[in-house]
Amino acid sequence: MKALIVIALLGVVAMMSEVFRFKKLLLPLVVVGLLAACGLAIGDWNTAIRYYSDMVYFDNYALAFTSLIIFITLLWLIISKEYFASDSSRAEHATLILFTLCGGVIMTAYSDLSMFFIGLEILSISLYVLASSNKHDLKSNEAGMKYFLMGSFATGFLLFGMALIYGAAASFNLVKIAEYIQTTSAHGQTPMFVYAGVLLMMVGLMFKVSAVPFHFWAPDVYEGAPTLITAFMATVVKTAAFAAFYRLFSTCFGDISGFWAQTLAIISAITMLAGNVLAVSQTSLKRLLAYSSIAHAGYMLMAIVAMNNISGGAIFLYATAYSLGSLGAFACLHAISKYGDESIENLRGFAADNKIWAAFLGLIVLSLAGIPPVAGFFAKYYIFYGVLQSNFAWLVLVAIVSSLIGVYYYFRIIIIMLQPRSETASVLPSLTGAHKALLLISALLALGIGIFPAFLQGLLS
Amino acid sequence: MNSILQVIPLNYYVALAAILFSIGVMGVMFRRNAIIVFMCIELMLNAVNMLLTAFSTYHGDASGQVMVFFIMAVAAAEVAVGLAILVMIYNNIRTVDINELNKLKW
Numbered sequence: 219m220k221a222l223i224v225i226a227l228l229g230v231v232a233m234m235s236e237v238f239r240f241k242k243l244l245l246p247l248v249v250v251g252l253l254a255a256c257g258l259a260i261g262d263w264n265t266a267i268r269y270y271s272d273m274v275y276f277d278n279y280a281l282a283f284t285s286l287i288i289f290i291t292l293l294w295l296i297i298s299k300e301y302f303a304s305d306s307s308r309a310e311h312a313t314l315i316l317f318t319l320c321g322g323v324i325m326t327a328y329s330d331l332s333m334f335f336i337g338l339e340i341l342s343i344s345l346y347v348l349a350s351s352n353k354h355d356l357k358s359n360e361a362g363m364k365y366f367l368m369g370s371f372a373t374g375f376l377l378f379g380m381a382l383i384y385g386a387a388a389s390f391n392l393v394k395i396a397e398y399i400q401t402t403s404a405h406g407q408t409p410m411f412v413y414a415g416v417l418l419m420m421v422g423l424m425f426k427v428s429a430v431p432f433h434f435w436a437p438d439v440y441e442g443a444p445t446l447i448t449a450f451m452a453t454v455v456k457t458a459a460f461a462a463f464y465r466l467f468s469t470c471f472g473d474i475s476g477f478w479a480q481t482l483a484i485i486s487a488i489t490m491l492a493g494n495v496l497a498v499s500q501t502s503l504k505r506l507l508a509y510s511s512i513a514h515a516g517y518m519l520m521a522i523v524a525m526n527n528i529s530g531g532a533i534f535l536y537a538t539a540y541s542l543g544s545l546g547a548f549a550c551l552h553a554i555s556k557y558g559d560e561s562i563e564n565l566r567g568f569a570a571d572n573k574i575w576a577a578f579l580g581l582i583v584l585s586l587a588g589i590p591p592v593a594g595f596f597a598k599y600y601i602f603y604g605v606l607q608s609n610f611a612w613l614v615l616v617a618i619v620s621s622l623i624g625v626y627y628y629f630r631i632i633i634i635m636l637q638p639r640s641e642t643a644s645v646l647p648s649l650t651g652a653h654k655a656l657l658l659i660s661a662l663l664a665l666g667i668g669i670f671p672a673f674l675q676g677l678l679s
Numbered sequence: 680m681n682s683i684l685q686v687i688p689l690n691y692y693v694a695l696a697a698i699l700f701s702i703g704v705m706g707v708m709f710r711r712n713a714i715i716v717f718m719c720i721e722l723m724l725n726a727v728n729m730l731l732t733a734f735s736t737y738h739g740d741a742s743g744q745v746m747v748f749f750i751m752a753v754a755a756a757e758v759a760v761g762l763a764i765l766v767m768i769y770n771n772i773r774t775v776d777i778n779e780l781n782k783l784k785w
Contacts, residue, residue, distance in 0.1 A: 374703065
């Protein structure tokens, strides 16, 4: 809770910086504030307090995800100095990022459907603006518009689902809804409203996490938005959306899992297959990463399908490994696409120019692909293990096949990176210190988590 | 408080809300004018509002009506941002037809 208050106040202070003219100090202030918020969230560990007549509930699950998204935002700030460079919009950009984060924290910690709705909207409305923040670029305009239309469309479904569940359970409180569903399903008389509500909320949430068949907005929005904002959306926002998805289904709808688990398993299988297959033919690195993030959404859905005592830790470990990997890959994309060309061919000769940094990038890509020594492998391992325990063996088979397809295009990145550049190609902009720092940190963390995966997984089990 | 629900049963409210919501969904999917699409999204949200009010009266519980206020406030903020994005697009391409937004494909 303290972390949430600090972030919200920081957002207000960032707005004030325009009026009281301390814009130069803004970035250091934001970094210090976020470090404090991260510290406060970790300091609350094992307290599990319900605030404001059970509107938000900061249990270990919420605290772990809160710390994770704040930490990823801090890492993201390392490379995003450029986004806060223009003097006229620095305060707005900082404010919107902080409010997005604020919404994300509420989404990890809500204990009432109304709080979930408000957190989601705080996050989404700030993001609509951020996605279209490149005002004179038509692509960015289009991305913002598509994101807005799809986002509010999905919110409509989510709200209709909430209203139906409220109609049955007469409360928005997660605990009361869970009690209601438990008693009615024990007598085998769950009303139709609940089933319809669960289905509609599932549709709304699947739009938000870009699961197939509700994924079509994601590649367009990821491609059109400014690269730094895409990196933010693909890591922080996706983590928050999955935290909310898992929290809702594990708290409330566990007792009627027979109704939705099969559907969700099929959707998760289609999501990872479609994401990986469509990524293979991409020529733009940004779009490839967008499809890869759809595929990773499929793997994370598997943890929600499994829903047993290890899946909470597994989804946390996966979100961490995926965010670190994606952030590293986006940092590299941002560094090499300074001239507006995001083609994967730009990476040709990257290894010859930056030997050490290419090795770190390779490590990050291996983590995304899920190759043993790094974090991604163990994240997948725990997810698959949980799904096997819940008797969805066919889903694990599909996941392994789609991982193999994934290995193909992740290795294409590495192979292109190792090939020599043709004589005529223009020289790439060299990596700046910030990009090198981020590559180093995320590669080392991915390796570290790969060596001690049980620590992160054990936090929530 | 239940008198109004004795005149018109709850089922009728649910059916009307479902119909309004479906009209909204159809509108979002098939209309190409961005302003009309916005209006259809509002229709979806208002169907939800009506449903929540009906349930709230039925259960004699105020939290549903509080939620309606949240939805109205948030929808206003949301559409303000949406219209701002639309004005920006209109300044760039001089139309509000969302089929003209086709720079991003595959």
